[in-house]
Amino acid sequence: MQEIFRNYGTIIIFLHILSAVIWVGGMIAIRFAVHPSLQSIDEPKIRLGKTLQIVGRLFNIVMPFIIISALCGIIILKGVGYSGVLIHLKEAIWTVMTLNFAYMYIKRAKAQKFFNNGDLAKAKEMVKLLPTILLPINIVLGLMAILAGVVLRGL
Ligand code: HEM
Structure with missing residues (x-):
């Protein structure tokens, strides 16, 4: 790992930060820009359909970066030789964010099935916690x- 970090350190830190930008930035954009604007669509079927579609596309973009974020984070910490509470905190945060992501992913996929079968009420029920609780939790954890990354790095 130290060898990898010595040779490819810049690109590895770049990929770690890029993952954070896409994951956390993507959630903020969806939650605070896209979602409120979708609510202005009057037709309920189009509103829910578009919401499911946009969130699904974000989730697919984010998925590989969740893995990249952890892999690069681990290479950096082994490469530099970081230890201590902040590293464990970051690992714990990553784990909770990933479990929350997996839960939201499954809920959205189930909602899509209900939606495709014409059951709008059940589809809506499946995803109702996403904008109110689950996405905000992951946004706060991501921040x-x-x-923690900035503090680890030092000035
Ligand atoms: C397995 C989980 C993780 C590990 C082991 C880890 C490890 C690290 C380490 C060692 C650094 C310091 C880099 C340096 O010395 O320049 C760092 C920085 C950073 N981490 Fe993580 N990290 C993890 C998860 C995350 C997550 C989930 C995010 C955000 C979604 C994140 C965002 C960042 C950012 C933005 C920096 C750059 C800070 C700076 O250079 O000022 N990390 N991380």
């Missing part, structure tokens, strides 16, 4: 992970 904490970024802050």
Whole structure:
């Protein structure tokens, strides 16, 4: 790992930060820009259909970066030789964010099935916690992970 970090350190840190930008930035954009604007669509079927589609596309973009983020984070920490509470905090945050992501992914996929079968009420029920609780939790955790990264790096 130290060898990999010595040779490819710049690209590895770049990929780690890029993953955070896409994962956390993507969630913020969907939650605070796209979602409120979708709510102005009057037709319920189009509103829910578009919401499911946009969130699904974001989730697919984010998925590989969740793995890249952890892989690069681990290479950096072994390469530099970081240890201590902040590293464990970052690992714990990553784990909770990933479990929350997996839960949201499954809920959205189930909602899509209900939606495709014409059951709008059940589809809506499946995803109702996403904008109110689950996405905000991951946004806050993501911001904490970024802050922990900055503190780890030092000035
Ligand atoms: C397995 C989980 C993780 C590990 C082991 C890890 C490890 C690290 C380490 C060692 C650094 C310091 C880099 C340096 O010395 O320049 C760092 C920085 C950073 N981390 Fe993570 N990280 C993890 C998860 C995350 C997550 C989930 C996010 C955000 C979604 C994140 C965002 C960042 C950012 C933005 C920096 C750059 C800070 C800076 O250079 O000022 N990390 N991370």
